[in-house]
Amino acid sequence: MLHGIFDRLPSEAPDHRPADRALADSPRILLRGEAGSGKSTLVQWLAVTAARHDVPEHAAYLQDRIPFVLPLRTLTRHGEALPAPKDFLAAVGSPLAGSQPAGWEHRVLTAGRGLILVDGIDEVPDAERERTRTWLRDLAETYDGDNRWLVTSRPPAVAENWLAEDGFTELTLSPMSPADIATFVERWHRAARPGTDDDAGLDRYERQLLTAIRTKPDLGRLATNPLMCGLICALHRDRHGYLPQGRKDLYEAALSMLLSRRDRERDMAVPDLREEPQLDLLQRLAYWLIKNGRTEMDRSRAETIIDRALPAVPEAAALGDASAVFAYFLNRSGLLREPVPGTVDFIHRTFQDFLGARAAVEESDFGLLAGHAADDQWEDVIGMAVALGRPRERETIFQALLALGDKAPGKRTQARVYLLAAACLEHATSLAPSVREAVERRTATLIPPESPEQARALAEVGPLILGLLPEPEKLSDEAAFHVVVAASHVKSDAALPFLARFAGHPYQAVRAQLVWAWSRFDCTRYADEIITRLDPSGLDFTIQSDAQLRELDRLGLRPDRLDLRTGVSSAAVAAYTSRNRLTELILASATVHDLGFLAGQENLRLLIVDDCPALVDLSALAGLPLEVLSLTASGPDVGLRPLAGLSRLGLLTLRGRAGTVWSPEDLPAGSLHGLWLEGGMRPANGLRGLAGLRALRSLGLNSASNPASAEDWEELGRMPALRDLALNASSLETLPPTAVLADVASLTLLGGGGERALQAAVHRLPEAFPSLADCTLTGDMSAEGDIDLAPLAELPGLRLVSVTAGRDRVRGAAELPSSVTLLST
Template structure:
């Protein structure tokens, strides 16, 4: 057993032409037990669809083959959730595991589990097994060997007896085996690989033999392994076998496997093992596709083998090429074709890869595109048939035979394609579809079937906005690395109007991801500045979109991993750090409190690019001395995340918590200590003291939340939270404590009574709202919940509480007969707009088909006396009834005649987005952009025209007219920015911007023009002179400040820059401009002899400002 099954077959994980990296890996040394789910659903789905179904329960119709519907999928998901994953060894050891079938995907570890059990039970000792398995005699029967004609006709016992007398001695003598089999609970018999019997008749015969064996020896524990594709469970159900499906490995299992693997792969070299393991785990965490592969034990092993030689994820296309090559080479299709008809051609590796690429191309050209990952069996058959006729010159008859044999191979034997639904096929791993689609495009590009223009415009230009194509585009970038510069240029220029949209700027994010694909990013040269500029523009744009959670998530998942991987070697580093020190913190300090995470991300990027002590000292100085508390707060967060291992950091943070004069800084320090040092014995006492003793409510709130999330098991936590929820003088603290109790202690007998008490007696509406929402979500079935919500929806004196109760009633209670009546009454009769707004939105989403909803919305859109309610009704009509002829009429009427500019602006945007094809939309928008009496509407209409009709010859004329003639400076500034973004190639744009930068116009317009010129025309010979002239001669300090910043960041290497900054730092008559110049010199030229005196000057200015602001706060 040990000699035959004790080691993994690493040779099979290496391409046949590259077998030199052989290492001996024992099964017991690396095996990580999987988990299983009981009685898996009967429908086969590709892995990524299963995962999406499990995560969200939602799949797009395009993702599904024709014979699967959402009703079936809902039942599948319910089945999935009702059967939680459990450790496989525990399930095998249970009484119900006496007769069991273990199903799994190819590579799920079925045979490895069988071999592990055989070896560990045979050797006895060492591994800890569940009690039900300890002491069992292992018998492993490889069914592919048993099915060999040599053993045909033998019983399993006869087969094992014969095996015992052969050279490998894997069997057992008949007398010993018979005796043990008849003794209850003495033997574990594993029949491994039922799916490896390709002939269906053989499978059926042997399945009945196995069930008969289990019946004849009821005391034996019997386990059968098989792939789930093609498995027929009827005989095993009839014999009382239970069924379990092996699950993908989770993160903890992956961590454990990689630790064990590299310990063996790097004997005697723990540092190297740790380095390789961390590199692989980072690659897995950074890529959705690699994560998908890593859940499969076989593919995880392939990743680990490859990880010894190359870095992931930058070599992902090579990883996938290796995996596909291994699986294709070990797929013996030619042997099967020859068995079907000896005259059929032999297919080599390239033939098989050609076929797979053709399938990927057919899928990407289908209705669902790359999002679908499925192809109908008849289409696949015709593809194979055509392939054999064209590429191998087979006549139609033999081509059909070969095609049918190929289809059988993919259905029953191959790892890459599998069947799901009825006669519908897809790639088992979506990653294979994406890789092969990318390789297909690359092969055609290399063969000159596709030109450079086809690749840049027809592939990247046409597909960058489709998320289903992103992985293919990234792989192509990695494959064609020498072409990456032009690809990134194309992406960065793909959407010049992104600032005008609410959607994610996918082109910038995709360009950042492409940067992460490159093995030699330095080869991009000057493009790194463009990438860094796009990154800083993206961060600065957050001032106008502070609640954009999608962008925040994109930064966390895309930008931070890419920049962290590149680190200080990124050539765009200096540009970003210059922006971060000179401008970044100022911009980010203007963000609202909800966007502090984005400030933290900007800090993370800076720390990844400059982990030096210089940056640390700079942040310490900023955190303690800067006059702006928001900048001090972000510096505190950066220090906590950048140097958590330094003992000085914790001491310094505690000092901030107790001594800093600003409540926001103390709040940031509280959060940092709670999340970064939860094990320190002083942390919990410090937080308790802050929760009850800090003079500021924000700091107390931060402490309450930290204690509730970090120490829920501590006996003192719940009493402290109850005290804060009922006795703290500030509503924010009471609200935070109440929410923590509701979410963390719902089973406690005192929680619901406390929530009801606070909902009825607390004096502040925020606390009553929080209590009502907690009751509605946590106790929806309680008999007192619905009456309580009804009472507060109509009777509370505060509109916010009535709104919260109204929203809570709707959630999950659409069938309640009183709900519709209450909503209609609230939508028309409540005296506050917030409540009417909530009721209207609830009716539109939950009662769309009710005949009274549409007329009510029309009435509210035209007659309600508050603009928020009319806007809510207009928005609901546009999204819910776009086909109704009355909707378009109402939107046109509201865009012109409504008395409120925000309603008119909303109608304008809805017309542009939903009715762009209507011939009347563009004329109406142009008229609104020029003639509306309010700047908000004119700007909204102008933006809509610029984004939706950029190629219309009248659009640029409209923008130029608005840029020069509009009465409002905000409209003129927006027009300037739109022209600079979308028409930089027009010969009239740069002269217009220069005119705006120097003319007698509003200073904000001059800044917008200067910023556009500096970022888009840095190479123009007139740009630097213009900036120098504005930095010294403009009559507005804010314009001079902007010019100083642009010069310092963009022309740091120019010999005239430092002298100019010295001049501005000492001679400008405005203190802010002098300070900006000093900051630029200190940040960019720390070694300059004059820097020290300038630092002293800045320090004095900052202290004076700090003292003035402190005095102002005390006076308030």
């Protein structure tokens, strides 16, 4: 069987890539992210970028794409059926609705030019999410071309692999690292400078805030998503360097800034309403949305809610009727907006949840709060209710949560409720010790976590969890890994001493996770307490900043495999490589233009270059002692000719975008024994010249490189060393009746080339590949129906058959000799 050679050590976070490039590599993405992490901002950026004429180079995959932005909060507001493509524009209230040619959206999607951005699965009521999944599946199946799909959600809203069967890759927006936070703060203050006369004051605020975030753990934890970081910057400036403590106080200060101080800053008259009557009415709107599982409402509904409340809020009634009060909020509060005419929502879900919690506490709806503990849409509401409540009210909420968890019907629901109660402890400034102990006892039953998913959920509890996690000596290797995942996601430097206890752990996955977590903490301190104590054997040392690379140099560490990512500059790489000899190097989304820094690297045996869009010059590779190379070409301008000079190269993977050309003449003929072609790579002249690779034993062909003629098959037949082959099943349609590849012992056939193409190929195998010992049938088999294996019984040397389809779809297995092992998944 043909096996990959670049398998990486599985880790809890195996893929760090810039969010704006996620769709460049995977056409279908389900993106999870916490509130305020930038999901909707990313959707808007993708849409605007795709609509530009001058698409940036790193976003070339968006060129000539038509964006369809589908906010589910809007589409599901009335509980109506989700729209078909012809109704997309009308459903979101676009002014372009009805002005496009008939059927244009169908033509766009059929041609594979669509960018479908579905925002906010979590904003669909839980009861309607299965209907939403069916809608998505139908769309993706109908327009299964080169369209790009992005679906966003808060993490707990849908189960793991919710859309995996439909080809969606799951990614998570990472919290901002300390370096990310520093960059955000610097850029926020830079953006605030134009139009002000106080550059010196802004410089001072910037320095003060950076110091505060670095030295105050609670503030640093709050600043790890763009929403909160921007809010902290604004409040810090608005309050002349003073920041309130804790999430509740920050939200209250932000509301005050938006409701009253905002007008004063804009030299407007003092607002007609005090903050309290404004909050009274706004929280009623927020609470209605929460109780109805919505994030938008009709303007008429909002005015009805206000109208009912006005008799109890005479200060607001003095402004006029409900319509006048609503207009006041819309124009003056900074909290409400009208995304499309006739619809209202809050500027961010976070403010809706905070105001809704305020209403729930005032109405003493503690049973209602606890009753929704298993509903992901209520998590932040319950947490804020704990923060806003008085001690006795908090105690009531916690007792109700524990009672609900104790009688939960399933272990998963019970764990969810217990973890929510534990996470709420950080919001409880005062609480009876007996209640706190009861929550901690329940949480302890979930330790150690049994999966990375459970580990990340534990981390949401905060630093409290560190005192409950067991020491490494008491754990199996797998349990130790999950404990380290949990601790490494705790957003506090308090995690460092705990993580340091695992630095000498022998299990490779534990040490790999410790390397991955470096960017989440202070760079130098983490290096001194953890990185310097790690055994680097077999680890990918993932470096995401120049500072981390400098720390490696300072500590004199020489990892076997260095993995350089987006945040590392070419200058830093050049400085490091000038003083250090490398054995294995990975460049993943690195900002490099050429590979000149590799000159003189006489020990370099393995190089992986993945998604480096600025890299076009490979000339520095010539003469390097590489034995293994994986190269993702950024475009057709990348010249592959230097590869021919790699006299020791044995294993090569080439990936590229559509139109990137390769030729056997570009490859080292004497040494290469394994070649894999992926993505859009296409041969310059069919497979002509491939037989000149005399040592090539294993060959994997992508769709564009599959044999397309009798001449191509003849070229494969002349390869003297070929034993392992992987190609599309549909390519056997061009196999001449007399062609025989007698030496191929292992064959992988990929489905997806048309209905029954794989089954037709199976019938050809005994004559064309008489020496097969190992046969794998895989890929997209949705159009294949049942797979009949009976023809394979004619292969005398067959020992193993693998089929990626359930056994209920396999036929003819009884016809195979008893010496053949059948694997099906």
